Amino acid sequence: MVPRFYLDAPLRAGGVCTLPEDAAHHAIHVLRLREGDEVTLFNGRGGEFAARIASIQRLRIAIDLLQHRPIEREAPLRVTLVQGVSAGEKMDSTVRKAVELGVAEVQPVVAARSVARPKGERAEGRRAHWQKVVIAACEQCGRNRIPEVHPLIAVSDYRATGAGMKILLSPQAQLKFSEAAKDSTAFILAAGPEAGFTAEEEAALAAAGFVPASLGPRVLRTETAAVAALAALNALRGDS
Numbered sequence: 001m002v003p004r005f006y007l008d009a010p011l012r013a014g015g016v017c018t019l020p021e022d023a024a025h026h027a028i029h030v031l032r033l034r035e036g037d038e039v040t041l042f043n044g045r046g047g048e049f050a051a052r053i054a055s056i057q058r059l060r061i062a063i064d065l066l067q068h069r070p071i072e073r074e075a076p077l078r079v080t081l082v083q084g085v086s087a088g089e090k091m092d093s094t095v096r097k098a099v100e101l102g103v104a105e106v107q108p109v110v111a112a113r114s115v116a117r118p119k120g121e122r123a124e125g126r127r128a129h130w131q132k133v134v135i136a137a138c139e140q141c142g143r144n145r146i147p148e149v150h151p152l153i154a155v156s157d158y159r160a161t162g163a164g165m166k167i168l169l170s171p172q173a174q175l176k177f178s179e180a181a182k183d184s185t186a187f188i189l190a191a192g193p194e195a196g197f198t199a200e201e202e203a204a205l206a207a208a209g210f211v212p213a214s215l216g217p218r219v220l221r222t223e224t225a226a227v228a229a230l231a232a233l234n235a236l237r238g239d240s
Contacts, residue, residue, distance in 0.1 A: 033053060086114065090223040111201055168211065
């Protein structure tokens with residue numbers, strides 16, 4: 001597989017660009033790339049570019065942009081994930097897998113049972129970190145559009161915007177997820193943190209239009225629930 005790199009800059013066929021230092025470090029010391037190797041670049045603004053490494057000088061990698069390819073690998077469904085913030089690698093894993101499964105945007109929410117409760121600069125730092133996780137996942141899975149990670153808010157402050165079937169993932173729900181999801185092409189999924197949302201939070205989400213639905217008889221971990229729901233949506237709509 002040809003290595004892919006995201007570059008937040010205007011790109012054009014026939015041009016030359018330079019990789020950011022952290023990407024260059026990964027290319028040289030992890031991927032062991034050399035001059036003349038083929039790479040793919042994208043900037044999140046549509047399609048991707050076939051490219052080739054022109055030169056390497058320490059951590060400065062110059063790349064020739066050869067051809068624009070109008071390729072998109074977005075899911076046929078538009079899904080917003082409202083994810084209760086979980087600690088450390090759990091949240092990273094949820095965000096990473098959600099991107100691989102086609103989520104369009106991520107809204108992290110701090111819930112009463114969230115173990116991690118960043119505020120102020122730490123909250124913005126976590127958001128920026130998760131955005132980098134999103135970019136890395138897009139580089140890996142082939143997506144050329146970058147899902148946005150929104151600033152953290154309290155779950156009580158969340159107000160759904162845009163169209164879409166609103167589904168609250170709840171192990172206590174009687175309605176099956178497959179039934180709740182059968183008649184829409186856009187979704188807003190709410191998934192709780194460790195130990196889930198409280199009864200009061202679930203009631204507030206229900207009052208905001210979220211329909212509680214269950215993924216099955218087993219209680220899934222926070223890092224599993226949203227991923228399972230996204231996989232189920234892809235299966236229902238035949239997205240491979």
